Amino acid sequence: MRSIDVLHQAARAVASQPLRALLILLAMSIGVTSVSVLTALGESACRYIVHEFEALGTHLLIVLPGRTETTGGQPPLFGETPRDLTLDDAAALLKSRFIEAVAPINIGSAPVSTGGLERKTNIIGSTAALQQVRHLSIAQGRFLPRMEADQSAPVCVIGQTIREELFGRRQALGKWLRINDRRFRVIGILASEGQSIGVDFDELVIVPVASAQALFDTSSLFRILLQAKSKRAMYAAVDDIRSIIRSRHEGEDDVTIITQDSVVSTFDNILTALTLTVASIAGISLAVAGVLVMNVMLVSVAQRSSEIGLLKALGATRVQLCWLFLTEAALLSVAGALTGLLLGQAAIGVLQLLYPGFPLALPDWALFAALAVATGTGLLFGVIPALIAAGKDPIQALARH
Amino acid sequence: MIQLENIHRYFQVGEQTVHALNGIDLKIDAGEYVSVMGPSGSGKSTLLNIIALLDRPSSGRYLLNCRDVTELDDNTLANIRRDNIGFVFQFFHLIPRLTAAENIEMPMILAGIDPRERRHRVSQALAAVGLSDRAKHRPDQLSGGQRQRVAIARATIMRPGVLLADEPTGNLDRASGISIMQLLEELNRRNMTLIVITHDRELGSRASRSLQMLDGEIVL
Known part of the structure; x- marks a missing residue:
């Protein structure tokens, strides 16, 4: 079976159930939108603060009197005053x-x-x-x-x-x-x-x-x-x-030396961790969308039982059936992810209009990550329905009308 | 072409073992026209499923075109089925979202045949079943007889050696039923082996060889 035919057949199947497609699209796009907006917010906050620190000067070192670490001993006897x-x-x-x-x-x-x-x-x-x-x-x-x-x-x-x-x-x-x-x-x-x-x-x-x-x-x-x-x-x-x-x-x-880049990188690390945390929380909505993909695909496999039986009778192999259903799940998730990215960009645009002073942008890596994670989720959750479809007994599948 | 040797098929239904096929020995030559008759539960459909490679016998040997297909894996069976066996069902089993032409094309898509070749063969097949003007119609826009013609075109598009028909007229009125049988017999005259399962005595008697089944055995 040619890949272009797999794609075409899957697209036909998706198009034949517009409500199902719309639901998955909605769930997926909400997930991707929230991931991209929150990542953009986190990233921008990170860049804003790092920029502020860099604006302090270049190759800046700060020497403070006293040491941050203390040395031992009883204060009156051995402790040191800087x-x-x-x-x-x-x-x-x-x-x-x-x-x-x-x-x-x-x-x-x-x-x-x-x-x-x-x-x-x-x-x-x-x-x-x-x-x-x-x-x-x-x-x-x-x-x-x-x-x-x-x-x-x-x-x-x-x-x-x-x-x-x-x-x-x-x-x-x-x-x-x-x-x-x-x-x-x-x-x-x-x-x-x-x-x-x-x-x-x-x-x-x-x-x-x-x-x-x-x-x-x-x-x-x-x-x-x-x-x-x-x-x-x-x-x-x-x-x-x-x-x-x-x-x-x-x-x-007895001085403490602060280098500017250590401050910047500390903030950078903290904020990156924060961004990733927030994005991961948003990622839960992607997982939920993935479960929905699985649910809808399972219903679809059950509804199209006789079609699956027929395809087997016509000589479709397990692998071919698996690919057909997996491609459907992938198409739905990719479409959802792309819609989500568009919605996300729109939301970022609106935020940008509301807060022009705060430079907001979705970094490229986040764009690709959101796409990849959404598609991956769809595929992952599409595997079980596809395997179920591929494993159906053709005689039983054909017997149901 | 089809050779069954001492085929048994059991099903486990709860505590009970149902003996659907009980020592079937059968040889069908290329180009034969065979009808299989018998009451419900006599094992007709099980026999057909085994011949169609959709089911495996519990014991016995099945040679298709002199090749032992009893022990082959699923993928090989799927490919043999695709290239050698055409299937016509009582309930047509067309894919509702696809047009007549696309339904006919499906086996060739599964086989990975070039799209130009596919188009050519589909239009030939549509002409052969007299539905050239219905190519773009979906199944729900076709009559029962027309749907079965589409199904026959699909079953024969890979030019299989064997055509299996399970109650092909069971869901049709008499006139369409007769015209479908004539179409199938026309294919048989062009040297395609035709096996028809039917309840209908009159229909069964049209075949050159008639098998009667009862309780999982061929009695006549």
Whole structure:
């Protein structure tokens, strides 16, 4: 029997029972639609968050004071208090040949006022390198000037929200601000960044790190941001940072180093797992559709008993009958899967219209996976009815009218 | 061409063993016209099913065209059946969703014959049973006699050596019945072995050789 004939005969049989075909199509397409929409949602959430992290900078390393793991011993006797990170530490780190730029960070909260308006906001102390490390863009003026990190200067760069709230429509550039009791001149305004993982740059005032240390009366740093020279240099840079800190902190590398790609890949892993879980749950509806395929095919085999007997009497082999019925199940499931994909794409399109800010798309692998799983389910659940059809006794099958 | 040697066929019905065929010895030559008669339950249909390779004897030997087919596997039997045996049923057994032409084509589809060859042979077969103008009709658009003609065209499309007819006129009015018998006999005249099962004495007597069955044995 030629494959094209098998296909044609199966298609004729499918077409002869439109209601049955429609039911299976419906069940299959609901399954595939839910799988593809949920996968698209999960994938997009994953990409969104990874993108956010990547927007933080390139080859970014973050050095925090203190270690995440603890060493043993009773706290008062043997426990260790981590040494603070200092500006000298930051300066020392820049000597590593794997490190492109170092931005020491100091952070605190203080009231900012000008012309009778005052609000409390976050103040970041850093150096000119911050702009490079965090990919900040300037809307007006310029960023902090390049100068020695331990020098203070009465200048600041402000975010868009601060500019609006303190200056309104007035020109902010060149004006003076008061932070605590110190006066700073606005030399630059950040372009609007929006929320970027934890830090809202629109509500920030950036001052030279030495000025911030004076403002908050501290000599330690909140953290140090570093940019490695390349992706491959990141790991060498981690080792360098450890050895530099060790030599400066009396043999202890009492810092925690976070590499950007480890954060990204952790999130990536978590979200991928989440996506797969959600997609698997949606996959249950595919299994249900598969059971329906089996049910409907079983009814069909029972109804067409005399046809099966006849085909056997005409010389159809078991294998041929098996293929005929299996092809029917496959046709139904493929048609259902394709309909489901179309519906899924439509649903994704509608969601996209409703939430234009959230880039939503079904990845290619998910497209093929949904198709393959749907077809596979149909075939799997089509096997039993096909075997039953092939195993029918022709004499009994023909005797029923 | 058909040689049955001491064929027995038992069925287990509950506790009881039914002896459907009880030591059948039968030889039918190529081109013969044989009728098998007998009351219900005499074993006619079982005999026909065994000759048609749809059923296997419990014991005994069956030679078809000098080949022992008793021990062959299902697939080989299906192929032998397809190429050597044509079947005409009392209830026609046409596939309702297919047209007359497609029903006739079915054995050739199963045999994997080239579509051009198939079309050619179908139109010849339709002409031979006088239904060229009904090619596109589905079974429910045909009369009983026409349906049986389609069934005969389908049974003969593979040019089998044997044509088995199980009560071929049992579901037809008298006039169509006679015309169907004439069609079958016409095929027999062209050297096709014809075996007809019937209740009808008159019909049975048209055959050149008449077998009478009773309780699983051939009594005449």
